[in-house]
Amino acid sequence: MKLPDLPVRAVLPEVLSALDDHGTAVLVAPPGTGKTTLVPLALASAGSGRIVVAEPRRLAARAAAARMAAILGEPVGETVGYAVRGDRKVSARTRVEVVTSGLLVRRVQGDPELPGVSTVLLDECHERHLDADLLLALLLDVRAGLRDDLRLLATSATVASGRLSTLLGDAPVLTATAPTYPVSFSYLPPARGERIEACVARAVRTALSSGEGDVLAFLPGAGEIARTAGLLSLSDVDVLPLHGRLSAAHQDDALRPRSRRRVVLATAVAESSLTVPGVRAVVDSGLARVPRVDHRRGLPGLATVRVSAAVATQRSGRAGREGPGRAYRCWASHEQALLPAYPEPEIRTAELARLALELACWATPDGSGLAWWDPPGEGALAAGRALLETLGATADGVVTERGRRMAGLGLHPRLARALLDGASEVGARNAAEVVALLDAGAKLTDVEAELRRLRSAGDKPARRWKREVQRLSKLVAGAGKQDPALVVALAHPERLARRRPGGAPVYLMAGGTAAELPPGSGLDAEWLAVAEATRDPGRVHGTIRLAAAADERLATRVAGVSEVDEVSWDGDVVAQRVRKLGAITLSSKPLPDADVHDALVTGLRENGLGLLKWSQDATRLRERMAFLHRVVGAPWPAVDDTTLLSDVDRWLDLSGARRKADLANLNAGTALKALLPWPEAAKLDDLAPDRLEVPSGSHIRVDYRGDQPVLAVKLQETFGWTETPTLAGVPVVLHLLSPAGRPAAITADLAGFWAGGYQAVRADLRGRYPKHPWPEDPATAAPTRHTRRRT
Known part of the structure; x- marks a missing residue:
């Protein structure tokens, strides 16, 4: 097999030798050197066993497999194949299989020994995706306990190779360099009020008019790509989108060279995993989408952030692969120094419920038994583990059979629970429709209205939804009537909501949050199963963005009802037995024999000691005791409000009180006497x-x-x-x-x-009061209390 003359060929013998001698190695090579395509082929030709290449993205996995198959002059699925979610092309003859990191995690969970696999190549480790970090930790555990013959090769464009080498057992670090051409830089920040899409479009036009070759522009997401494309009306240039939500055919089309100049508008998928030939200019928006918790949906989501300096360098380097190039950066030159050095690892910022489930399946719920590049945050992991217990995926930290089924679906645990339980209740198709909707998001507020729209629509989002529905339907079985609210509630039981009394459509969720329906939502029900909600700063209530009409029967069936005795102070003692669904009160009845002591103390602390009976004598006693505490100190106690309320039981007997009116009958003076110190109290009338x-x-x-x-x-x-x-x-x-x-x-x-x-x-x-004595020497005069002189 003759391999193309790419820079990585020079270090292939060293890579093979390092793996033979050590079993692990780190290969550092920039994009365009051939590390993703030539190294797996070389490994396959040099030994037996299957080579598995783990890529962080589906698009990169498919593209890498296609490139390797083209080198061999074969169709994909022969010597080289791939497997991604919902798509797989392999055969019995496949020696090199490219998979996504998440899919390989599931394979390792299913059979940790990875039979038939000789080498796993972990590509683009520098991107620090959560699945990739987890996969590395699991494979290291496999090597340590089951397969010391399993070879691991970590490759990256830019990486802290020392740390990675240590994790891999002091693995040799090999470097492949590529001849690059100089890249000049221009900084074109957005004008005041200019959107980033307009700024990128302006920079693209500048790049097209200033040089030759194709233009590669980086934008954070598919929405920005579509809007930028709409701003570029170019009759002699092809404008092509490139992102993970496109069909395979459209992705391949964007990567294929053309006779005309082209502008490729890409997300981060084009930073390192893919080779885009013909590029001589790069336009960088300076933005990227990174995983964060999406509080609106209660699921992992994406946030738009500034790129790191390392990513900006990697993006601009694409312009210098085939000749001198130019990079246009859509930010001010002085902002370059303010960029973070490297991107934040996903494991530090993402919602970790899926990771928690994988760790539970690996029998190390807290992850302490694994070697991590960066360990998961304790708080985020604890929150994920608590959610798993709620969903029934684990019991006391141990994965249940239900949890293993949920993990096998490749969905977030919330959605996996909704799909599994929903399929048995409403049928596989109906459950899959709602789960696919929750995963992708919606345009309308009413779930049922959005489902009707998607079923009849033919746009790209609708077609994508239909493909996902078909895939999910195959994963589960079951038949039943349609009930979108049930599936939503299974995913988000804490968001079951009941309308509060009053005019405004405000709902209280089981989790304790209040939210209201936006005008024109089309929903009018006492109960809702809420899928999405937002909370804007300064607003009293959240806003419901996506929900389905429900009822109390459905709510109690999904979330369950608790019966608790509640004793509290709400202007008076309130003692009742309450049926609750989370924070929602379903019914209540008085509780006559409740222990109301704590509620009475709360009432005193909230309203003050004025609730007690304070006679003049009681007030005077308190003032005298306070005086002695102030001037004498111990053993005379403090009797200020703060001190008395901090330890009510030390001086006040509440055993006979059950309500506010009873407090008004308690003699505060009698109670205070319990604080008088003895025997010193005998001197009270002498001292004060x-x-x-x-x-x-x-x-x-x-x-x-x-x-x-x-x-x-x-x-x-x-x-x-x-x-x-x-x-x-x-x-x-x-x-x-x-x-x-x-x-x-x-x-x-x-x-x-x-x-x-x-x-x-x-x-x-004395002139005003002549009838009263005014002696010249009062010290020796006789005192009198009478109003007149008496003789």
């Missing part, structure tokens, strides 16, 4: 008396509410009092009142007042 006797013989109430105790007393009753009284060592502040009871003076130094300030008060008041 309720009333203080003054020289006139009156007993005046002391005010303890301030920092110092205050005694408000008529001035004439204090004659003869030469020293300021003290309580617990603190001087009493005297508010000396006129005969009319108005403040005449305030002092905490009575002797000083008699010697000084009194004379001014005397001069001011």
Whole structure:
């Protein structure tokens, strides 16, 4: 077999030798060197056993197989074949099989020994797809325990080869270099308000007018590709889309050279896995779609992010494969330095329910027994494992037979559960229709209306949906009536929703989230099975984007009903036995014998101690105790609201109370006495008396509410009092009142007042109150509490 003269040929002997000697190797080679096509053929011709090539994408798997078959002059399916989801071309004569990483994970799960396979080539490891990282971990485990003769070759365009070499047991690292031509750069950022599609179209026109050859433009997704194509009305140039949602024929057409110039509008699939011949200019939007949790659908989704510097370099390098080229970058030149160095590994950012299921099938639910490039995040993996328990895929972390069936479907566990259970309830076709819809998304809000539209439509999304329905239908069996709501509910039981009372169509989901139907949804039902919902910042409720009409019978059948005793405080004690579907209350009845203690404490903490009966004596006792705690300290306790409410049971007996009205009958003063320290409490009236006797013989109430105790007393009753009284060592502040009871003076130094300030008060008041005594020497005068002089 004569191989094409591509750069990787120079290192093929070293690759074969490294695998023979070590069993593992790392091959670093840029796109266009032939690593994806020549290396597998060389491995196949040098030894026995099947060579399996794992590619991260279906498009790349098919293209690689087609290229290798063309080199051999054979149709695909002979010496070289491929297998991707829903499509397989292999035969008994196949020696090289190209598969997707996810599909190979399933094969390893089914038979870890991989009988008949001599070498697995893990291509494009640098892309760090979740399935690829998992596959590497599983194959390393296979080599360690079952197949030490299984050879592993990891290839990449740009990779941290040292870390990968370590994982593969200090594997040799081999490098293939390719002659490249210089690439010049132009930065064409979007104008103010310009969409990225318009910016890319502008850069494409510039590239076409400035040089020769074809143009390869990178955009984040199929939607942006379609919109950019619509902006390029070029009579003498073919504009071709290239992304994973195209049919095989359209993908092949985009990769095939033409007599006319062409513009290939591609997603990230063209970064490294594919060779696009004839390209001399690259236009880079600087954007890519990466896996993230799609909270709207409750399933893995894609988010648009800025590319890394490594990806930008890889994209621009496509322009210099066949001659000097030019790269047009749709961002400002100063932003180049702000790009992250490498793309974030998917295992750090993606929703991990599928990974959790694969790990459970491998009997290592937390993944701790595997050698990871980067281990899965604990939080995301824990969330995935919790979901598996809810769906019945695992029990106490151990995969169930149902879980193995779900894993074998190659769907997200939510959708796998919906397909399996839905098929037995409503039939395979009906279940497959809804699952395919949930997987792809919808235009309309009403699931049934969207299904009717898809069944009659002939556009590309509808045709794609129909192909997926046919594929899924073959995976399960069952017959039954049509019920889209049941299948939706099986996928998202926590999104079963019941309409709240009132005018607006607001629904409460079983998971506790409230969401409303948008105007014109066409849905009007008390119960909904919600498939998609969003929550915009600043809005009180979420918005239901896709749902099917349901009923309570369906909801309780799918999600199950719990009966719980609820005792809470809602302005008063509420004690009831409640039938619930998640957060949705179905019915309730009073619970007369419930333990209401905690609810009463909650009520006190929410509403304050004012709920209790506070007589004047109770309030006075609290003020006196607070004074002693403030000036003496221990053992006198704090009696402020925060302290008392933090430990209600230490002083308040709630055993006889069952509702708010009962709290109002609890004497707070009696309760506070439980806090008095003994034997010190015997000195309460000495240290902080309720009333203080003054020289006139009156007993005046002391005010303890301030920092110092205050005694408000008529001035004439204090004659003869030469020293300021003290309580617990603190001087009493005297508010000396006129005969009319108005403040005449305030002092905490009575002797000083008699010697000084009194004379001014005397001069001011004796004319107004001539019938009251105003002696020149009050310190020696007789006190009186009467309003007139008496002889």
